[in-house]
Amino acid sequence: MFRTLRRALCVAAALLLPLAGTQSSALADVDAQAGAGYWHTSGRQILDAAGQPVRIAGVNWFGFETANHVVHGLWARDYKSMIDQMRSLGYNTIRMPYSDDILKPGAMPDSINHDGRNTDLRGLTSLQVLDRIVAYAGQSGMKVVLDRHRPDAAGQSALWYTASVPESMWITNLKTLATRYKGDSTVIGIDLHNEPHDPACWGCGDTSRDWRLAAQRAGNAVLSVNPELLIMVEGVQSHDGTNGWWGGNLMGVAQHPVQLDVPNRLVYSAHDYATSVAQQSWFSDPSFPANMPGIWDKYWGYIFKQNIAPVWLGEFGTTLQPSVDQKWLAELVKYLRSTSANGADSFHWTFWSWNPNSGDTGGILKDDWQTVDTAKDAYLASIKAPGFGAGGPGPGPGGPGGTTPTCAAAYTVGSDWGGGFNAEVKVTNTGTLPLKSWKVTWTWSGSQKVTSMWNATHTQTGATVTAVNAAHNGALAAGSSASFGFGGAPGGGGVPGVTCTAT
Numbered sequence: 001m002f003r004t005l006r007r008a009l010c011v012a013a014a015l016l017l018p019l020a021g022t023q024s025s026a027l028a029d030v031d032a033q034a035g036a037g038y039w040h041t042s043g044r045q046i047l048d049a050a051g052q053p054v055r056i057a058g059v060n061w062f063g064f065e066t067a068n069h070v071v072h073g074l075w076a077r078d079y080k081s082m083i084d085q086m087r088s089l090g091y092n093t094i095r096m097p098y099s100d101d102i103l104k105p106g107a108m109p110d111s112i113n114h115d116g117r118n119t120d121l122r123g124l125t126s127l128q129v130l131d132r133i134v135a136y137a138g139q140s141g142m143k144v145v146l147d148r149h150r151p152d153a154a155g156q157s158a159l160w161y162t163a164s165v166p167e168s169m170w171i172t173n174l175k176t177l178a179t180r181y182k183g184d185s186t187v188i189g190i191d192l193h194n195e196p197h198d199p200a201c202w203g204c205g206d207t208s209r210d211w212r213l214a215a216q217r218a219g220n221a222v223l224s225v226n227p228e229l230l231i232m233v234e235g236v237q238s239h240d241g242t243n244g245w246w247g248g249n250l251m252g253v254a255q256h257p258v259q260l261d262v263p264n265r266l267v268y269s270a271h272d273y274a275t276s277v278a279q280q281s282w283f284s285d286p287s288f289p290a291n292m293p294g295i296w297d298k299y300w301g302y303i304f305k306q307n308i309a310p311v312w313l314g315e316f317g318t319t320l321q322p323s324v325d326q327k328w329l330a331e332l333v334k335y336l337r338s339t340s341a342n343g344a345d346s347f348h349w350t351f352w353s354w355n356p357n358s359g360d361t362g363g364i365l366k367d368d369w370q371t372v373d374t375a376k377d378a379y380l381a382s383i384k385a386p387g388f389g390a391g392g393p394g395p396g397p398g399g400p401g402g403t404t405p406t407c408a409a410a411y412t413v414g415s416d417w418g419g420g421f422n423a424e425v426k427v428t429n430t431g432t433l434p435l436k437s438w439k440v441t442w443t444w445s446g447s448q449k450v451t452s453m454w455n456a457t458h459t460q461t462g463a464t465v466t467a468v469n470a471a472h473n474g475a476l477a478a479g480s481s482a483s484f485g486f487g488g489a490p491g492g493g494g495v496p497g498v499t500c501t502a503t
Contacts (some may be wrong), residue, residue, distance in 0.1 A: 035092070035143070038185045038228040040264040043307045045345060046230070049185070053344035055385040056143070056312055058093030059086060059354040059364060065099040065149040069126040070109030071133065072355050076369035078117035080136050081414060081424050084483040086354065087140050088455050089364070089377060090384035090472045094137060095314060095350040097149035097194065100165050102126040103173045117414065127180070138186030141480065145232060145350070146177055147191040147314070159200055160193040160214050167214070171221045178226040189230030191269060191314060192218050195247035197237035202252030211236050212256050223262045232312060233258050234269045235300065242298075245280075247271045247315075250300040253308065267310045267348070270300035272332065274318035274325035277360050283324055289331040296335055304347060317352035317361035320375060329379050338382040351380060370422060370485060372454045381472065405502040406431040407476070409440045411495050420451065420489040425467065427483070427500055429476040435502045437474040438482075440467045442496040448488045456484035 037049025045053045061082075063072035073082060086094070101107060107126045114122045121129050137144050150156050151165035161167040174190060181187040196211040204210050212233075219231040235250035237243060242251060248271045260266055275283055285291045297305065304311040316332060318325040337346035356363040366373055408430045414422045429435050440456075444463040456467040473482040 035141075036185075039143075039188050039230060041230070041267065041310050042264060044304045044310055046267065046310050046348065055339065055344040055346055056093045056145075056348035056350065057339075057380075057383060057385040058091045058095060058143075058350040060095045060097065060147075060315060060350050060352045061086075061354040062097045062149070062358070063355070064102055064126065064130065065097040065153065067153045068110045069102050069107055069153070070112060070129050071096070072111075072357060073365075073369045074109075074112040074118055074121070076113070077414065079121070079133055081117075081412075081483070081485075082354075083133070083137055083140055083142065084424070084426060084481070085372075085455070085485065087142060087481075088473050088483040089372065090381075091142075091351075092385055093143045093145060093188075093350060094354075095145045095147050095191065096130070096133075097147045098130075099150040099153050100148070100169065100173050101153050102130070103176060131180075134181065134184065134186050138184065142186070143188045144186055145189045145191055145230075145314075146181075146187060147194055147232075148174065149194040156195060158197045159209065160196065160211070160218070167217075171218050174218055174222050175225050178222045178229060182226045182228075185228070187229070189232050189267065190222055191232040191234065192222075194234065195271060196234060197246040200236045202236045202239050202249070203256030212252060212258055215258050216260065219258065219266070220261045223260060223265060227262045227265075229265065230267050231258075231260060231265050232267050232269045232314065234271065234314065244299050245271050245273060248299055250303060250311075251298065253303055257308070267312050268300065268303050268308075269312045269314040271315040272296070272299075272313060273316060273361075274328045275322055276319040276325055277317075283328070288324070289327045292328065292331045293335050296332075301335070301347075310348060312348035312350070314350055315352040316349065317358065317363075319360065319362050320379075333379055333383055336383050339385050340382065344385065346383070349383065351376075370454070370487075371452070384472070404431070405429070405433045405435050407435060407438050407500040407502040409498045409500040411442065411498045413495060414485075416491040418491045420487060421448075421491040421493070422485065422487050424483055424485040425456075425498065426481055427469075427476070428481040429478055429502070431502075432478045434478065435474070435476040438469050438476070438500060438502050440498055440500050441465065442498040444493055444496050446490075446493045448490065448493045451487045451489050453486040454484060455482070456486075458486070 035048045035054045039046050039048055048054045061071050063070055109126045109129050112118050112121055134144050151162045160170055192215055199209050200211045201209045202212045215233045234247040237246050239249050239251040250268055250270055258266055282291055282295050300311055303309055320326055352361055353363045356365045356367045408428050410426045412424050414424055425440055427438050450458055450460055455470050458467045
């Protein structure tokens with residue numbers, strides 16, 4: 001992100017889709033293995049191990065790059081419930097910012113609540129916590145892109161090296177992470193360095209400033225130890241006198257493309273923001289927002305449109321407070337190409353951010369780290385990529401050859417403070433047939449009432465609650481899961497028996 005106005009803290013639910021004419025037909029065609037394995041590129045598309053086009057449609061979950069040395073929010077929630085919620089909302093990839101500090105021997109995380117949550121993270125180093133998060137993301141069917149966001153927790157750097165973190169250490173650490181996750185196709189790629197900016201250049205030939213040459217050196221080093229990874233290369237700030245967002249200017253690719261030793265591994269990445277981050281001249285243009293597609297074409301969109309390589313919008317975000325920002329986001333989502341019309345033949349993206357504590361954008365979650373900002377989430381609905389099926393429980397009553405969709409639900413209390421409580425319900429397709437929708441019912445033994453619910457709608461009659469899927473999470477492939485959460489009052493109730501009905 002463009003950081004001159006950005007808080008120092010700030011710096012990616014695996015639903016993958018084969019190329020299809022409509023979202024409904026795509027959903028019918030996707031099986032539980034869509035997106036499996038390592039990914040590679042072909043022209044402007046990213047393909048899975050089976051050669052099916054897939055779309056990165058995810059979120060940034062930051063914190064490993066800060067002095068906490070771990071993703072934020074674990075003081076409020078269990079990491080598994082966080083990932084379940086991402087996935088239930090239709091996000092398929094986590095962009096995971098980190099700093100080189102977490103690779104220092106014995107680097108430990110801070111601000112993790114182990115009281116009834118995150119218990120399996122107790123005593124682990126930062127890298128070991130990252131291992132657990134990657135493992136659960138993979139189990140849930142999500143993908144992870146590691147993002148070298150800062151050389152150290154103190155802040156970002158214009159160049160890929162600093163006096164305390166020279167280029168040699170940067171490359172060594174990239175290779176260490178590439179080796180650590182070799183063979184684990186949950187980690188599909190590495191974003192080599194976040195937001196290069198002035199004095200970084202593209203194609204100038206000065207090895208101390210030319211980001212394109214540095215990206216080649218680092219990318220080839222990563223591929224030398226793990227040739228399956230995607231190499232994500234961001235832009236710079238300025239090129240030939242044209243200034244843009246930090247990391248968002250890829251104009252130099254036209255004359256000076258990145259050249260890697262392993263073919264079909266390169267993805268170009270841009271960042272783009274609204275006025276809640278900083279003003280740019282195009283926001284005050286009389287033709288705004290109709291001028292924006294031309295701006296994006298110039299800085300990075302042409303790479304996709306000319307079939308040079310895939311383009312991933314690694315960061316974009318806004319508070320949505322000013323009306324100009326609302327117009328910007330609506331125009332940008334349209335530019336990124338809807339999944340229903342274009343399938344995975346589209347721009348890739350990870351929204352900034354999942355976290356609510358991003359100072360000048362806020363996040364998908366609100367400040368309680370539970371409630372979804374439904375306005376932001378709704379803007380992204382048309383570019384999400386539903387249709388994913390992840391690993392999960394084996395076939396149930398609707399097993400091989402069965403003709404009746406089946407599902408099961410698991411109810412978990414996340415926190416209980418006496419006057420109220422939060423709970424989460426995970427719904428799993430236990431059969432072999434896809435679900436179109438589901439509903440979950442339970443009856444409390446006490447006087448509890450639902451006070452709020454996310455990722456589902458509900459009715460309550462007396463002590464009996466019926467929750468029905470939201471529009472985005474009703475369709476479940478065999479073995480896949482979705483989650484919804486709710487708040488209730490008073491607290492102190494036990495876990496009721498739940499029933500799940502599928503259609």
